Amino acid sequence: MTFKLQPHHLTRRLALAALAMSALAGPSLAAEPTPVNVSYQVTIHGVPLQLADDNGWWAEAGLKPGNMTSFVAGAQQVAAVPSKTWDIGLMGGPPALLGASRFNLQTVLILIDDSRANGVVARATDYSAIKSDPVKALKGKQYLVPANSTSDYAAQACFAKLGLKPGDVKAVNIAPGAIVDAFKGSDIPVGAVWYPHFARIEKTGGKLLCDGQSAGVLVTGNMVVRPEYLTENLDTVARFAAMFLRGMNVMRADRAATLASMKKFYDKGGVSLSPEEMTGEIETRSYWSLDEQLKWFDRSAGPGKLDQESTRLAQFFKGAGTIPDVLDAKAYINPTVLNYINSHPKLKAFAEGKPGAL
Secondary structure: OOOOOOHHHHHHHHHHHHHHHHHHHOOOOOOOOEEEEEEEEOOHHHHHHHHHHHHOHHHHOOEEEEEEEEEOOHHHHHHOHHHOOOOEEEEEHHHHHHHHHHHOOEEEEEEEEOHHHEEEEEEHHHHHHHHHOHHHHHOOOEEEEOOOOHHHHHHHHHHHHOOOOOOOOEEEEOOHHHHHHHHHOOOOOEEEEEOOHHHHHHHOOEEEEEEOOOOOOOOEEEEEEOHHHHHHOHHHHHHHHHHHHHHHHHHHHOHHHHHHHHHHHHHHOOOOOOHHHHHHHHHOOEOOOHHHHHHHHOOOOOOOHHHHHHHHHHHHHHHOOOOOOOOOHHHOEOOHHHHHHHHOHHHHHHHOOOOOOO
């Protein structure tokens, strides 16, 4: 018996076929680029934004810059969350945790491994005494540091390694850009800040005492997303994160392109670095690929490596009284975006820097 296909059957089959093809193809580009509202700091964390501008990646990803807001530090970024002026934020791990505690900000990507770039610098005149007997030399003294920062976390790990207990050295909060002059103009024996500031202190009478890596802690820059925005705009966030991963590929592999975009980004933000400092900015950081990100976020065998490091950070902040409780890392370390990128071949290829992927 011959079956005659009726018009309504044909329409239904075409619709199902289109749906299947769409599922196979992955996320589709919108006819008009989607604006993305981003907060950032004029540090190396934000250089992939400039690389995206310089290489046309925004349009390739179906996106365009929306409200792009720069802040001097992560604490100010977190304070601006209720205003909803930004949806995706680039900030250090400590303020990302603070934002998770206060506003349920979701960490979806590690921007950078900053462990070697956050250091404690001692006055050259105090260095030998500190190395000889850290407790005697530093207990009851002060240190200069931007509050709630990656450098403060690294500093506490350094002090613990030196045998000091929490509270033995008192923090004096200062903006990162002011720390070099403040260090020169006071008798405070140590300061904690990130590169290139600690390198500048070294050139004006300081000596690096310890950094985060030597103290055994992971110091990160995090991509965070407002939770409701992530829920409603997963594809947009994934495209932005893939664009960022593509930028980190360049930062690992192409020094000349990175330096060129870095100079543009810093010049626009009013940050002046010498050629030596710009090179040092790159060399003191590590940039994780998509595969490395997936491994750090992976929970297939229990709490992931990033869960464990984030819990350690949360314990530090609870001890300092910055947050009331140690959060369950599963509540804010969110692998959804990375898994989304990894499950869509074209988007994954774009993140990995393959030409013509999208």
